[in-house]
Amino acid sequence: MLTVLLSSPRVAPGLLTWQAWSVLRAADRVLAPGEHPLIPALTAAGVAHFVVDLPACAAELAAFLSSDRACAEGSVVWLAPQGADAEPALVSALAMPCQVVHGSHDLPGAHLLDLVAIMDKLRVSCPWDREQTHSSLVRYLLEEAYEAAETIEVGDLAALREEIGDVMFQAFFHARIAAERPPADGGFAIDDVADTLAAKLIRRHPHVFGSVSVSSAADVNANWEEIKKAERAAKAGSSGAAADSPSVLDGVPFGQPALSLAAQLQRRAQRAGIVVPAVPAASVPAASAPADGPELLGDALMALVARACEAGLDPELELRAAARRFADSVREQERAASQTDPAGRAD
Numbered sequence: 001m002l003t004v005l006l007s008s009p010r011v012a013p014g015l016l017t018w019q020a021w022s023v024l025r026a027a028d029r030v031l032a033p034g035e036h037p038l039i040p041a042l043t044a045a046g047v048a049h050f051v052v053d054l055p056a057c058a059a060e061l062a063a064f065l066s067s068d069r070a071c072a073e074g075s076v077v078w079l080a081p082q083g084a085d086a087e088p089a090l091v092s093a094l095a096m097p098c099q100v101v102h103g104s105h106d107l108p109g110a111h112l113l114d115l116v117a118i119m120d121k122l123r124v125s126c127p128w129d130r131e132q133t134h135s136s137l138v139r140y141l142l143e144e145a146y147e148a149a150e151t152i153e154v155g156d157l158a159a160l161r162e163e164i165g166d167v168m169f170q171a172f173f174h175a176r177i178a179a180e181r182p183p184a185d186g187g188f189a190i191d192d193v194a195d196t197l198a199a200k201l202i203r204r205h206p207h208v209f210g211s212v213s214v215s216s217a218a219d220v221n222a223n224w225e226e227i228k229k230a231e232r233a234a235k236a237g238s239s240g241a242a243a244d245s246p247s248v249l250d251g252v253p254f255g256q257p258a259l260s261l262a263a264q265l266q267r268r269a270q271r272a273g274i275v276v277p278a279v280p281a282a283s284v285p286a287a288s289a290p291a292d293g294p295e296l297l298g299d300a301l302m303a304l305v306a307r308a309c310e311a312g313l314d315p316e317l318e319l320r321a322a323a324r325r326f327a328d329s330v331r332e333q334e335r336a337a338s339q340t341d342p343a344g345r346a347d
């Protein structure tokens with residue numbers, strides 16, 4: 001009887017199921033390619049003396065089995081090449097009765113280990129990848145994020161799979177570059193990125209991983225803001241920037257597109273209860289009058305862009321300048337509030 005033992009290259013050799021070890025110990029012969037990663041584990045378990053050096057090809061194995069009397073008369077386990085998880089194709093190539101035992105299974109996310117190995121090889125072996133830096137990759141990080149967003153906007157969710165992969169590649173690339181620096185110089189590895197993210201997710205979801213109770217998404221948002229407020233205060237304290245009080249705007253990336261920057265600044269101010277006076281209506285083009293729906297609002301924004309272009313102005317730069325003026329107004333109100341109230345309302 002032939003048993004085909006499948007195992008994952010992403011699981012440490014020797015970490016097999018009880019069924020797999022039982023089959024291995026009971027077998028009359030264990031056959032494997034000479035370089036199979038499980039051979040050291042078999043040696044330690046006392047079954048390595050059954051292993052013979054065979055090609056990894058299923059067809060050649062079938063020819064060997066048909067000509068070997070010992071295999072024909074006893075129970076045989078073949079250690080299939082790791083990663084050979086196409087069970088129907090293996091059985092078909094063997095062209096003989098057999099059972100298939102899965103000795104180890106990938107956990108969710110295990111395939112990310114393949115990306116780590118591929119990224120290591122690219123960084124060493126590809127001339128283009130070797131030359132890249134954090135700065136040179138910024139444009140690609142942004143482009144890939146925009147391409148992923150576009151698939152969502154147009155409803156092409158099948159394409160989203162590939163585009164999300166491209167975004168993920170950028171994260172792995174930056175982590176691989178960072179791993180070349182010592183920790184004292186800001187170096188980190190992909191596992192450090194994962195640890196930091198995991199800790200942040202757990203910290204910001206006390207209603208899932210802790211004892212906090214919530215009854216709605218609004219409660220989650222309120223907790224989220226309080227947690228982020230504490231995080232910003234802690235960062236300000238650890239950086240030694242005692243001269244500037246923590247601000248509700250801390251952490252807002254001013255390098256993002258102007259429209260998303262303006263929206264994020266206004267959301268932050270609104271959540272903190274800070275009201276910045278609106279621009280006088282007389283200075284706003286007529287096309288920006290309040291819209292009755294999303295489409296009309298979009299049309300109004302497009303009309304504003306057209307008016308700016310006609311006036312020889314860059315709408316992106318003008319909105320970015322207005323966003324910075326807004327941010328200055330918010331911080332001014334925070335400073336004024338902190339001077340009148342020792343507790344302050346800045347976060």
